Structures are given as structure tokens and as C-alpha cells.
């Protein structure tokens with residue numbers, strides 16, 4: 001199958017496996033794992049923060065960040081379809097006791113006016129305070145859309161003025177940085193904490209980082225232990241992360257180029273793709289326009305040997321490009337999907 005379901009499908013390359021095999025390791029819980037320590041230093045610098053902490057998953061990094069920035073009963077402000085709102089099993093409520101004030105975004109984004117509508121003094125009782133703003137870049141549910149720096153800067157500045165702590169779910173932050181031509185630290189330094197995922201476009205088997213100030217990351221160490229996430233010879237995995245930061249960042253542009261080629265190929269063959277939506281490694285198809293339901297479309301594609309996945313939108317399916325797909329796989333998907341879905345080129 002040409003697996004376009006998600007960029008989490010990547011398997012370690014030979015080079016990454018060699019780095020894993022050669023990894024120097026120690027006891028991570030005692031902060032004695034040299035590979036973990038190196039990865040944390042590199043990630044902190046990359047993300048424009050003082051320190052970083054290694055986690056098994058981006059979900060755990062996000063959840064701990066939210067907890068660090070709040071008290072039970074506080075309010076989390078986030079876009080309605082953000083990963084922390086809809087895909088983390090209510091963790092913000094379960095772990096941090098947060099209530100969620102969801103904002104209807106456009107392509108996962110919103111501005112100071114929308115922030116003000118939910119954080120203006122007087123809209124909450126004194127003890128029920130909006131405490132955390134969480135943004136997502138790229139925004140998964142909108143199809144991998146990026147925040148322009150020119151929108152992030154005023155929004156994060158306004159959030160600070162309103163005394164909110166600010167977290168970035170930057171699971172795919174490096175996709176955003178590469179696509180918008182910005183140094184990752186320019187984005188990362190606007191936030192109090194930043195999550196970066198290693199197991200998506202970066203091609204690691206697992207792992208994520210949370211970056212922030214030295215003081216915040218010290219507190220995160222304790223929370224990580226409390227969550228059962230303190231590990232031992234985790235350098236086996238961290239070495240893959242170090243390798244990925246050295247070898248797999250610039251090449252994200254290849255994934256973006258392939259997504260664009262796939263989108264243009266499908267569009268030319270009559271599939272309903274909105275080309276303007278394609279900014280990074282996601283391509284969304286609205287199969288409703290072909291008179292198909294989502295499950296029917298996915299089943300037909302699977303039958304033809306092309307794996308796509310569902311989205312939050314009832315008629316939209318998505319393809320995600322990644323490290324394990326070459327130009328040949330994209331060419332075959334361009335050929336197979338329109339046939340499977342019965343696309344017709346407009347006369």
C-alpha cells in the first residue's frame with residue numbers, strides 16, 4: 001500500500017538505525033543519559049528556549065505543559081479543532097482540571113479580537129481565569145496549515161498583556177518553519193513552552209520534546225516523573241532524535257514538494273482538491289463533491305492500494321506525505337486515486 005494516511009508511518013532509515021545502534025546511553029531518570037542530554041540541548045537551541053525535556057510522546061509533552069501553566073478550575077483557550085482539544089482524550093480536564101474555551105478558527109488560526117472575546121475582564125469570575133493559550137503550528141485538523149509570524153507576534157504579545165501563559169503545540173513546527181522560510185527559534189521564542197514531535201515528519205520511531213525556560217523545564221521534570229514518563233536508557237531513542245535534527249529537517253521541503261505535486265496531479269485529473277490549502281505535507285480531498293461518503297472513498301482507495309485517512313470533516317479525507325514515500329509512490333498515487341474515486345476532468 002502507498003501509505004499516505006499519516007506522517008507517523010515513517011520507519012527509521014538505515015542511517016537512523018546505525019545512530020541508534022551506536023548510541024551512548026545512561027540513566028535518563030538520573031539525567032545521566034548523554035544522548036538524551038545532547039538531544040535536549042540541541043532542541044532547546046533550535047526552538048529558541050533555555051532548556052528542553054525529552055518525552056515519549058507529544059501528547060504527554062502537551063499535557064504536562066498545560067498543567068505547568070495552570071491550576072485546576074482555570075480556563076484553557078484554544079482553537080476548537082486543536083489536537084489538545086479534540087484528540088487528547090480530555091486530558092486537559094483530566095490532568096490539569098482545565099475548562100476549555102474553544103475559539104472557532106479559520107485554518108486553525110484566530111486573532112486578538114477572538115482572544116479578547118473570551119478573555120476580557122468581567123467575562124469570568126475572579127477565580128475562573130483564562131490561564132493558558134495553546135496554539136498549534138502546523139494545524140493538523142485544517143490540513144497542515146501554517147501560522148504566519150506576522151499573526152503569531154501580535155497574538156502572543158496580546159496574550160502576555162492579558163497575563164496568559166502561552167503554549168505551542170508544535171508537533172509539526174519544523175514543517176511550518178521550512179514552509180514559511182522562518183528560523184524555528186523565531187517561532188519558538190514567542191511561547192512559554194513548545195512541544196516538538198520527533199515521530200512525524202522527522203522520521204523517528206517515537207519521542208517528543210518540550211522546551212521552555214530553565215525554571216519551567218525543572219518543574220516539567222517532576223511532572224514527567226509523576227506521569228510515569230521518567231525513563232532509563234532512553235538514549236537508544238534520543239539518538240534517533242539527534243540524527244533526525246541533523247539529517248531530516250531541511251528535507252521536509254521534499255515532503256512539501258511531493259504534497260504539492262500530488263495535489264496538482266489529482267486536481268488535473270478531476271479530483272476535488274483545493275490547491276490553496278496545500279501549504280505543507282497534507283493534501284485534503286472533499287469526496288462529497290464526487291457523490292461519495294468518506295468511508296466509501298477510503299475503502300475504494302484502500303482497494304486500489306492507496307491509504308488515505310479521515311479528518312474531522314465528514315466528507316474530507318487526507319493524504320500526508322513523508323520520508324518513506326518517494327517520487328514513484330507519488331506518481332502511482334496520482335494515477336490510482338482518480339480511477340478509484342471515479343474522477344472526471346471537467347469538459
Ligand SMILES: Cc1ncc(COP(=O)(O)O)c(C=O)c1O
Nearest residue numbers: 057058059060083140169171197
Ligand atoms: C498537532 C499534534 N499534536 C500532538 C500530537 C500527538 O503526538 P503523539 O502521537 O506523539 O502523542 C499529534 C499527533 O498526531 C498532532 O498532530
